[in-house]
Amino acid sequence: MVGNVIVGQSGGPTSVINSSLAGVYKTAKDLGAQKVYGMRHGIQGFLEKNIVDMDEKIKSDLDLELLKRTPSAFLGSCRFKLPEIDSNRELYEQIFAILEEYDIKAFFYIGGNDSMDTIMKLSDYAMLIHSPIRFMGVPKTIDNDLPVTDHTPGYGSAAKYIASVTKELIRDGLVYDMKLVTIIEIMGRNAGWLTGASVLSRCEDCEGVDLIYMPEIPFDMEAFKKKVGELFEKKKGIVIAVSEGVKTADGKYVFELADHTEFVDAFGHKQLSGTARYLADVIGQEFGCKTRAVELATLQRCAGHMTSRVDITEAYQVGGTAVKAAFEDDETGKMVILKRVSSDPYICTTDLYDVHKVANIEKKVPLEWITEEGTNVSEEMANYIRPLIQAELSPIMITGQPRHIVIDRA
Amino acid sequence: MVGNVIVGQSGGPTSVINSSLAGVYKTAKDLGAQKVYGMRHGIQGFLEKNIVDMDEKIKSDLDLELLKRTPSAFLGSCRFKLPEIDSNRELYEQIFAILEEYDIKAFFYIGGNDSMDTIMKLSDYAMLIHSPIRFMGVPKTIDNDLPVTDHTPGYGSAAKYIASVTKELIRDGLVYDMKLVTIIEIMGRNAGWLTGASVLSRCEDCEGVDLIYMPEIPFDMEAFKKKVGELFEKKKGIVIAVSEGVKTADGKYVFELADHTEFVDAFGHKQLSGTARYLADVIGQEFGCKTRAVELATLQRCAGHMTSRVDITEAYQVGGTAVKAAFEDDETGKMVILKRVSSDPYICTTDLYDVHKVANIEKKVPLEWITEEGTNVSEEMANYIRPLIQAELSPIMITGQPRHIVIDRA
Numbered sequence: 001m002v003g004n005v006i007v008g009q010s011g012g013p014t015s016v017i018n019s020s021l022a023g024v025y026k027t028a029k030d031l032g033a034q035k036v037y038g039m040r041h042g043i044q045g046f047l048e049k050n051i052v053d054m055d056e057k058i059k060s061d062l063d064l065e066l067l068k069r070t071p072s073a074f075l076g077s078c079r080f081k082l083p084e085i086d087s088n089r090e091l092y093e094q095i096f097a098i099l100e101e102y103d104i105k106a107f108f109y110i111g112g113n114d115s116m117d118t119i120m121k122l123s124d125y126a127m128l129i130h131s132p133i134r135f136m137g138v139p140k141t142i143d144n145d146l147p148v149t150d151h152t153p154g155y156g157s158a159a160k161y162i163a164s165v166t167k168e169l170i171r172d173g174l175v176y177d178m179k180l181v182t183i184i185e186i187m188g189r190n191a192g193w194l195t196g197a198s199v200l201s202r203c204e205d206c207e208g209v210d211l212i213y214m215p216e217i218p219f220d221m222e223a224f225k226k227k228v229g230e231l232f233e234k235k236k237g238i239v240i241a242v243s244e245g246v247k248t249a250d251g252k253y254v255f256e257l258a259d260h261t262e263f264v265d266a267f268g269h270k271q272l273s274g275t276a277r278y279l280a281d282v283i284g285q286e287f288g289c290k291t292r293a294v295e296l297a298t299l300q301r302c303a304g305h306m307t308s309r310v311d312i313t314e315a316y317q318v319g320g321t322a323v324k325a326a327f328e329d330d331e332t333g334k335m336v337i338l339k340r341v342s343s344d345p346y347i348c349t350t351d352l353y354d355v356h357k358v359a360n361i362e363k364k365v366p367l368e369w370i371t372e373e374g375t376n377v378s379e380e381m382a383n384y385i386r387p388l389i390q391a392e393l394s395p396i397m398i399t400g401q402p403r404h405i406v407i408d409r410a
Numbered sequence: 411m412v413g414n415v416i417v418g419q420s421g422g423p424t425s426v427i428n429s430s431l432a433g434v435y436k437t438a439k440d441l442g443a444q445k446v447y448g449m450r451h452g453i454q455g456f457l458e459k460n461i462v463d464m465d466e467k468i469k470s471d472l473d474l475e476l477l478k479r480t481p482s483a484f485l486g487s488c489r490f491k492l493p494e495i496d497s498n499r500e501l502y503e504q505i506f507a508i509l510e511e512y513d514i515k516a517f518f519y520i521g522g523n524d525s526m527d528t529i530m531k532l533s534d535y536a537m538l539i540h541s542p543i544r545f546m547g548v549p550k551t552i553d554n555d556l557p558v559t560d561h562t563p564g565y566g567s568a569a570k571y572i573a574s575v576t577k578e579l580i581r582d583g584l585v586y587d588m589k590l591v592t593i594i595e596i597m598g599r600n601a602g603w604l605t606g607a608s609v610l611s612r613c614e615d616c617e618g619v620d621l622i623y624m625p626e627i628p629f630d631m632e633a634f635k636k637k638v639g640e641l642f643e644k645k646k647g648i649v650i651a652v653s654e655g656v657k658t659a660d661g662k663y664v665f666e667l668a669d670h671t672e673f674v675d676a677f678g679h680k681q682l683s684g685t686a687r688y689l690a691d692v693i694g695q696e697f698g699c700k701t702r703a704v705e706l707a708t709l710q711r712c713a714g715h716m717t718s719r720v721d722i723t724e725a726y727q728v729g730g731t732a733v734k735a736a737f738e739d740d741e742t743g744k745m746v747i748l749k750r751v752s753s754d755p756y757i758c759t760t761d762l763y764d765v766h767k768v769a770n771i772e773k774k775v776p777l778e779w780i781t782e783e784g785t786n787v788s789e790e791m792a793n794y795i796r797p798l799i800q801a802e803l804s805p806i807m808i809t810g811q812p813r814h815i816v817i818d819r820a
Contacts, residue, residue: 013581013582013585040587041586041587044587045587070581071578071581071582072578072581072582072584072585073585076584076585076586076587077585077586078586078587079586160810160811163810163811164715164811164812165709165712165713165715167811167812167814168481168482168709168712168713168714168715168812169708169709169712171423171480171481171482171712171714171814171816172423172481172482172708172711172712173708174482174486175423175482175483175486175487176451176486176487176488176489177450177451177454177455177486177488182708200810200811201811203808203809203811204808205813205814205815205816205819206814206816292707292708293707294705294707294708294709295704295705295707296709297702297703297704297705298579298582298583298592298702298704299575299578299579299704299706299709301582302575302578302579302581302582303575303578304578304581305574305575305578305715305716306715306716308810386809386810389810389811390809390810391807391810392804392807392810394802394804397801397802398613398614399613399796399800400570400573400610400718400796400799400800400801400802401570401573401574401577401610401611401613401799402574402577402578403615404577404581404615404616405615406581406615406616409615
């Protein structure tokens with residue numbers, strides 16, 4: 001294929017989304033693309049023609065290597081959902097006019113659910129107007145909630161970070177000879193993939209978290225207090241992992257139960273934070289013990305200093321696979337998926353899947369992976385996650401800190 | 411010196427407090443100590459004769475190396491302040507009876523301000539009763555608030571963690587093309603040493619945090635809002651580092667200004683958390699922008715996965731120096747200090763100092779290192795901290811996670 005390509009990043013960033021960008025860029029260049037353009041801030045920047053020539057940003061092998069190891073979205077990201085084609089045809093005409101202006105033959109979008117919706121609509125519109133431009137989705141999300149694919153790039157590194165710092169927090173939590181409950185709040189509005197990764201803290205040198213609460217199971221405050229009481233009969237230091245999005249049986253977020261605080265942001269959106277703080281307060285009052293609330297917050301998605309080499313490699317692979325499929329097989333309207341061949345030894349390949357069957361669908365943790373009481377996860381889930389956190393790709397450390405590559409450098 | 415020694419850890423743990431324990435243990439063995447005992451949970455456990463033989467816990471070079479790289483206090487810690495000698499002489503008699511029972515010639519205590527108070531009182535009592543037992547303090551605290559010593563072991567690694575994750579949070583915070591204020595809450599009740607370390611995020615590949623607020627300077631809410639407003643005229647993504655302990659001119663903690671929340675724990679203690687959340691809410695309401703509050707919380711003191719090699723090495727050295735001074739020079743009632751010979755190239759040695767002139771004294775950040783408006787720190791402070799975060803000692807990674815050594819292993 002001769003011509004130019006464009007690549008964008010969308011949705012919440014991860015530690016390895018730039019490795020996918022590196023995979024797209026490198027493979028496109030290797031396969032003979034003339035220009036590889038990058039859109040700043042996804043489709044939102046694209047509409048403003050905020051477009052850069054990647055060759056001017058990535059000038060050496062060192063730059064490419066730094067890109068792989070730089071967290072957050074190098075090109076910038078957006079949260080922008082395209083309207084239905086029928087409701088705003090002008091917008092699509094505008095997009096395709098820009099694509100034509102830049103002589104673009106293939107469009108790659110690295111993102112999660114919403115981003116796959118973008119790929120779906122653009123490839124639909126291309127079909128409608130008989131455009132030959134290919135549109136390919138490259139999966140990315142720490143949430144691991146995309147269907148069909150065995151897992152999503154970004155998840156393994158977030159899981160590794162969560163498992164590792166949970167081990168460290170457990171060590172810290174056991175240091176005093178006193179009752180102490182540590183509650184770790186982990187991302188996940190509707191799915192417990194990230195919170196479930198805390199199960200990996202249970203290993204040869206660590207007893208692991210005592211309880212795991214995920215959004216798949218309704219949260220029962222009385223049962224929770226009872227559980228903690230039972231644990232106190234056996235031990236002093238208790239560590240609990242909880243998803244930010246846990247809800248009671250009647251659909252209320254747990255943090256909403258706190259009557260003294262309104263966690264509402266400037267736009268009136270309920271803020272999904274404060275779950276750990278609230279639960280810690282409940283436990284402190286119930287048991288008269290010291291408590292600690294730790295929110296992993298943004299740290300769990302930007303910890304480029306703690307990435308999984310498996311994850312960062314797969315992130316690169318899915319980028320490359322998307323380009324190869326578009327260039328060599330003329331594919332469009334597909335998302336790259338990861339297919340696990342075997343867990344031990346871990347073997348995983350890439351494949352393609354119709355983006356229509358992926359977009360806007362959320363994959364939750366299978367209920368059979370959650371223990372009967374809903375307070376822990378099975379060894380099967382641990383075995384699913386463990387291969388994804390293996391091995392490291394350390395940052396390049398300069399003057400004692402991880403070096404990053406930034407797009408607007410001097 | 412022939413005989414036995416004992417070592418304990420006290421106060422808040424750090425990433426490298428076990429490296430000091432390794433230094434005490436290894437040096438004592440090398441110098442011919444028969445038994446090296448460890449007290450569980452500091453002087454509190456000692457009083458219950460909760461004492462272990464370190465040889466049974468550290469059995470190989472691998473164990474010793476793991477010990478250096480395991481965060482939190484291997485022996486457990488306590489927060490226990492000895493009473494004045496006059497007010498409870500029986501307690502001191504009890505302590506010295508236990509020391510005699512175990513035939514202990516030297517007592518090493520790794521800790522901060524309160525722990526040095528313990529060393530002071532025990533060495534005073536020894537003098538009083540003409541006991542030949544030596545009592546030596548080994549400095550440790552992420553807070554860096556011990557006087558006389560150039561810095562304290564533990565600070566460098568915490569500073570490295572703070573500087574590095576701040577860089578990552580800045581990358582993440584700039585990802586969207588929208589107004590976003592990220593407020594990072596960093597430990598420090600009375601001193602801004604840790605918060606000031608966020609200045610190191612300002613380096614070749616990063617513009618650094620925009621504002622730094624520390625407890626040394628009274629916090630002015632109106633000036634704060636004005637500053638943020640000025641920054642918004644120049645940029646969209648703003649990142650602010652703030653000490654948990656910032657107070658207004660009338661001595662109120664900033665988080666206490668939040669009228670809708672009472673951050674009081676089960677014991678009625680005011681909880682020093684919520685400063686970032688509260689300031690983020692204020693900014694969100696003032697500017698109608700998205701905000702994010704990130705509390706580094708316990709993570710900043712237990713991040714064994716991100717230690718400074720300089721720090722971990724010095725932690726080992728101060729442990730060894732304490733033992734050598736007691737064994738070879740018959741020293742007692744002293745704390746080991748670090749003396750900086752030069753910042754660039756960084757050269758640092760150890761020395762001893764009278765523990766009476768160290769205990770219970772808190773060192774704050776010099777006011778001349780804080781910029782005139784009180785919203786940032788000087789290059790001089792950056793130059794002071796930078797050598798302390800240099801180089802890495804990575805954890806030994808097993809199945810994708812940092813391996814630790816734990817005292818009660820199977």
